[in-house]
Amino acid sequence: MIRDPEPVLAAESLDLPETLAYRVKNKLLGPPLVNDRLSTERLGRPTALAVLSSDVLSSSSYASEQILTVLVPVIGVAAFSLVVPITCAVLVVLAFVTLSYREVIRAYPRAGGAYVVSRENFGPNVAQIAAAALLIDYTLTVAVSVAAGIDALVSIAPQMLSSYTVPMSVAAVLVMAYGNLRGIREAGRTFAVPTFFFLANMAVMIVVGLVRAGLGQLPVRSVQVAGALHLGHAGASIFLGASLFKVLEAFANGGTALTGTEAISNGVSVFRSPQSRNARSTLGAVGLILGSLFLGVSFLAALTHAIPFIGGTPTVISQVAQTVYGTGGLGRDLFYLLQTGTLLILVLAANTSFTGFPFLASFAAEDSFLPRQLTRRGHRLVFSNGIIVLTVVSIALLVATQARLTSLISLYAIGVFTGFTMAGAGMVRHHLRHRQPHWKRRVAINGSAAVVSLIVDLVFAVTKFTEGAWLVVLLLPALVFAFIRLNRQYRRERESLGRGVDRAAEARTLRRHVVLVFVDRLDLATARAVQYARTLGPDQLRAVHFVMDRQAAEELQHQWERLGLPERVSLELWNCPGRRLVRDALLVVAQALSDRETEVSVLLPRRAYARGWSRLLHDRTADRIAGQVSRLPHANATIVPFQVEAEPLDSFLDKEAPPPEAGAEGDRYRPVTTGAEAKRTQASGAGAKGAEVGTAGAAGPRPPGTVPIATVEWRHRAKVAGQVESVRVRPWGDTPQLIATVVDETGGLTLVFGRRKLAGLRAGARLVAEGMVTEASGRLTMFNPLIELLASDEEEADQGQP
Numbered sequence: 128m129i130r131d132p133e134p135v136l137a138a139e140s141l142d143l144p145e146t147l148a149y150r151v152k153n154k155l156l157g158p159p160l161v162n163d164r165l166s167t168e169r170l171g172r173p174t175a176l177a178v179l180s181s182d183v184l185s186s187s188s189y190a191s192e193q194i195l196t197v198l199v200p201v202i203g204v205a206a207f208s209l210v211v212p213i214t215c216a217v218l219v220v221l222a223f224v225t226l227s228y229r230e231v232i233r234a235y236p237r238a239g240g241a242y243v244v245s246r247e248n249f250g251p252n253v254a255q256i257a258a259a260a261l262l263i264d265y266t267l268t269v270a271v272s273v274a275a276g277i278d279a280l281v282s283i284a285p286q287m288l289s290s291y292t293v294p295m296s297v298a299a300v301l302v303m304a305y306g307n308l309r310g311i312r313e314a315g316r317t318f319a320v321p322t323f324f325f326l327a328n329m330a331v332m333i334v335v336g337l338v339r340a341g342l343g344q345l346p347v348r349s350v351q352v353a354g355a356l357h358l359g360h361a362g363a364s365i366f367l368g369a370s371l372f373k374v375l376e377a378f379a380n381g382g383t384a385l386t387g388t389e390a391i392s393n394g395v396s397v398f399r400s401p402q403s404r405n406a407r408s409t410l411g412a413v414g415l416i417l418g419s420l421f422l423g424v425s426f427l428a429a430l431t432h433a434i435p436f437i438g439g440t441p442t443v444i445s446q447v448a449q450t451v452y453g454t455g456g457l458g459r460d461l462f463y464l465l466q467t468g469t470l471l472i473l474v475l476a477a478n479t480s481f482t483g484f485p486f487l488a489s490f491a492a493e494d495s496f497l498p499r500q501l502t503r504r505g506h507r508l509v510f511s512n513g514i515i516v517l518t519v520v521s522i523a524l525l526v527a528t529q530a531r532l533t534s535l536i537s538l539y540a541i542g543v544f545t546g547f548t549m550a551g552a553g554m555v556r557h558h559l560r561h562r563q564p565h566w567k568r569r570v571a572i573n574g575s576a577a578v579v580s581l582i583v584d585l586v587f588a589v590t591k592f593t594e595g596a597w598l599v600v601l602l603l604p605a606l607v608f609a610f611i612r613l614n615r616q617y618r619r620e621r622e623s624l625g626r627g628v629d630r631a632a633e634a635r636t637l638r639r640h641v642v643l644v645f646v647d648r649l650d651l652a653t654a655r656a657v658q659y660a661r662t663l664g665p666d667q668l669r670a671v672h673f674v675m676d677r678q679a680a681e682e683l684q685h686q687w688e689r690l691g692l693p694e695r696v697s698l699e700l701w702n703c704p705g706r707r708l709v710r711d712a713l714l715v716v717a718q719a720l721s722d723r724e725t726e727v728s729v730l731l732p733r734r735a736y737a738r739g740w741s742r743l744l745h746d747r748t749a750d751r752i753a754g755q756v757s758r759l760p761h762a763n764a765t766i767v768p769f770q771v772e773a774e775p776l777d778s779f780l781d782k783e784a785p786p787p788e789a790g791a792e793g794d795r796y797r798p799v800t801t802g803a804e805a806k807r808t809q810a811s812g813a814g815a816k817g818a819e820v821g822t823a824g825a826a827g828p829r830p831p832g833t834v835p836i837a838t839v840e841w842r843h844r845a846k847v848a849g850q851v852e853s854v855r856v857r858p859w860g861d862t863p864q865l866i867a868t869v870v871d872e873t874g875g876l877t878l879v880f881g882r883r884k885l886a887g888l889r890a891g892a893r894l895v896a897e898g899m900v901t902e903a904s905g906r907l908t909m910f911n912p913l914i915e916l917l918a919s920d921e922e923e924a925d926q927g928q929p
Contacts, residue, residue, distance in 0.1 A: 182387025485513025551577030
């Protein structure tokens with residue numbers, strides 16, 4: 128009886144078992160997202176400003192306090208006279224850096240961070256200085272922003288909450304990590320709300336404070352408060368008794384206000400067209416807003432004499448707000464709103480690192496300077512490994528410093544200003560090489576920014592060296608050295624694997640093939656390995672047992688003979704008196720290879736255990752033997768695993784796969800219907816229902832005129848839509864053929880083209896195919912169909928890029 132050809136079985140319609148770890152991950156993080164969901168949301172300038180500038184704008188809540196933290200213990204109340212001039216000096220640096228990054232955006236409109244600029248102009252090795260600096264910066268941004276945010280929360284009720292600072296900080300990092308592992312998108316409009324809320328509250332506080340100061344109604348706080356920093360004594364020098372060293376240290380502390388300036392140049396792709404112009408104008412606006420907030424807070428702190436506390440709370444900005452608003456009902460509400468806004472924007476600022484760190488790490492890993500595992504997108508299309516690394520290191524920093532902002536600031540700004548220096552210097556090199564219009568003016572801008580940033584970097588390293596900056600000063604070159612060494616190792620491996628590939632692929636096939644099955648005892652694992660060995664069709668098949676226990680060897684031989692195995696596979700007992708198992712395994716294989724005409728395959732049964740504690744009870748001898756045997760030329764070691772405590776998969780393959788839950792994002796396919804079932808499905812109208820669902824991996828409805836793949840019939844013309852699951856090209860010696868499997872939520876179909884290449888036809892592509900349904904190898908097939916490639920969500924999002 129001749130059977131009708133069947134549709135291709137969609138891979139994900141099989142009801143295969145899932146591991147416990149995957150089921151737990153699916154429950155915690157949600158169903159996996161498919162690659163077509165990877166798209167970018169385009170934002171207008173106001174929204175992009177709020178989304179991308181949370182890091183830099185949030186620093187205005189603690190930068191003034193960090194200046195006072197240095198000066199108050201030295202010159203006491205006179206510190207309030209120096210805080211505004213030092214703030215102005217920091218704003219000069221901000222102006223240079225802002226102008227510099229506007230040039231970066233102009234030259235690199237798609238990705239213009241310090242790493243990309245350095246790589247393009249100085250080469251990949253030098254760019255690792257920027258990479259290491261920015262990775263340190265991203266990590267410290269999480270710790271600093273979380274610590275400052277928790278301080279804002281604690282400032283509402285210091286006596287009640289101060290003892291819980293570290294647990295709350297760690298919990299905040301874990302919550303952000305969990306949210307990012309679930310795939311939240313920073314570039315969503317929801318993320319703009321905390322920034323606008325914070326800006327509105329800051330603007331109200333500064334305006335009210337200035338008005339009250341102008342009317343002479345702004346009170347001055349007492350500086351003699353329990354828990355406040357010890358007051359120094361002012362002098363008569365130009366810096367009111369402070370040494371130049373201390374003034375420079377205060378200036379360096381205030382420089383932390385510039386952290387996050389690079390974010391807009393890294394996020395140009397989220398802007399609406401014209402992207403470069405919108406990003407540059409937004410960066411200018413961010414610089415003006417930050418300067419106004421920073422200067423306003425410093426000015427009000429100087430007027431109110433808001434003094435830093437030893438424990439970090441209440442914060443200076445909370446004291447300013449209490450003084451400006453007073454203790455009345457409305458004033459108290461406005462104070463709570465400001466503290467809430469400060470907490471929200473600082474948490475959002477920390478969250479930006481959960482996007483920036485994994486992306487930067489993936490760029491460096493793609494260039495082979497970091498482990499390749501950092502390039503992989505995880506369950507929810509995020510760089511999960513990068514998020515986990517950032518989480519672990521950030522929590523370690525918070526615990527080590529007891530979440531004290533002052534301790535973290537000592538580590539902070541070196542990485543920031545190193546990145547600024549590398550970006551400015553790279554742009555100078557860019558202008559000198561390309562000499563575009565007005566290049567001399569641009570060289571002056573970027574060169575000045577590089578010099579100023581380098582000076583600030585050196586000032587910070589010197590003034591903060593004994594307070595913790597030494598760690599970053601040592602860590603930065605160590606990371607650069609490690610990155611370069613890792614890259615050298617990757618290049619060495621690539622060269623080793625790529626050497627002589629053409630000769631190896633064309634090398635002659637050896638005359639004989641011998642398969643050796645290494646046997647320690649006779650059980651199901653051994654029987655499975657022997658069964659597999661027989662399917663290889665070798666010229667010679669031998670089972671080898673290494674005799675280290677004579678009684679066990681005799682028992683094995685007796686079992687072998689009792690089951691009649693010698694008629695099919697001979698058992699060879701190899702004397703192993705010294706119990707050097709790996710060494711004797713090499714001798715057996717080398718003996719078989721000695722004629723130089725034999726290819727040897729060694730099969731090693733391995734018992735695999737589902738439970739972790741069970742695996743601890745057994746050694747990994749098979750892996751050690753395989754590692755050594757594989758070093759011999761023309762010797763191939765294969766581990767043949769046998770699942771000791773697992774349900775056989777054939778029971779799952781025989782089950783009828785249940786339909787996916789309605790609305791489940793992770794289910795791309797439904798179980799296929801074949802043969803007569805397909806006709807019944809079509810007659811019952813199920814095909815029309817499938818048309819409403821949409822093609823596999825598609826974000827929209829089924830293209831008009833197409834039908835579900837499960838409803839197509841042999842020897843009838845059909846038009847289907849789906850996603851390319853696999854693409855295969857016949858070897859060059861055969862007739863040119865390109866074979867693709869296209870699937871939708873109902874099943875799969877084979878497409879065959881009489882060529883080796885077809886532009887745009889790749890695994891994951893979406894298409895519409897129309898043609899006569901025939902058969903090949905018992906499967907429903909279309910030969911040379913008419914196809915129309917459909918744009919994916921990601922490709923549609925990329926339209927309009929410059």
